[in-house]
Amino acid sequence: MTDDVGERLRSLRKLRGISQRELAKQCGVTHSSLSLIEQGKVSPSVSSLKKILNAFAISVGDFFTMDLDNQEQIFYSPEDLVDIGSGGITLKLVGANRPNRGLAFMIEHYPPGTDTGQEMISHYGEEAGVVLEGEIELTVGSSVRRLIPGESYYFKTNIPHRFRNIGDVDCKIVSCASPSKAF
Incomplete structure (x- = not known):
């Protein structure tokens, strides 16, 4: 299980089959900010992370404790x-x-x-x-x-x-x- 917020966020997003642009639109965070977070170039504030996770209906605690590595991807975007x-x-x-x-x-x-x-x-x-x-x-x-x-x-x-x-x-x-x- 990874502790890297960006990597975990990317894994969760792909697991749910949502593109970066879709997620950015759903949570009110800019696409460029989301991209930088996923790349590990910036760390989101707690409030930004909560906004992003609300789009998945997941709490911050669940986000850091769920095992993303063993879950199979269900939805696929064209780039997948x-x-x-x-x-x-x-x-x-x-x-x-x-x-x-x-x-x-x-x-x-x-x-x-x-x-x-x-x-x-x-x-x-x-x-x-x-x-x-x-x-x-x-x-x-x-x-x-x-x-x-x-x-x-x-x-x-x-x-x-x-x-x-x-x-x-x-x-x-x-x-x-x-x-x-x-x-």
């Missing part, structure tokens, strides 16, 4: 997502920092002309997703289909597969795969 994509494809993994993740939940972004590679992918598990924007050509084994917004897929990932944006607009997909160790 880890990009595991390559080749122009963005694969934002939700909960990458969670130990023993049981699934891989991703927000996928395929610019026009991008694909997962000439070589088909295969790994143990299952994958499902829904197209939110644009179009994607999905090949699973010998089956090929062009999916549009609202359409979805579900397949066993030991079957070789490939994603390819053959359209002229970006494609966004929300997907889930298991086991998480595939990603």
Whole structure:
């Protein structure tokens, strides 16, 4: 357990899934002050710390005694997502920092002309997703289909597969795969 106020505050904020700007707005402290506190460059006054902690509905005593190191993050802001994509494809993994993740939940972004590679992918598990924007050509084994917004897929990932944006607009997909160790 850390005794550093800034580090504890950052851990609590991330655990609750709140951005610095959101927290600053909620508690009436400037974003720059909050940033400096989290970086350990300034120490907040007791009254400032109380204002900040009121946004979390936590007392000063609880703030210093709660074990933030062993709690798993529940909420994630966009900057918390880890990009595991390559080749122009963005694969934002939700909960990458969670130990023993049981699934891989991703927000996928395929610019026009991008694909997962000439070589088909295969790994143990299952994958499902829904197209939110644009179009994607999905090949699973010998089956090929062009999916549009609202359409979805579900397949066993030991079957070789490939994603390819053959359209002229970006494609966004929300997907889930298991086991998480595939990603």
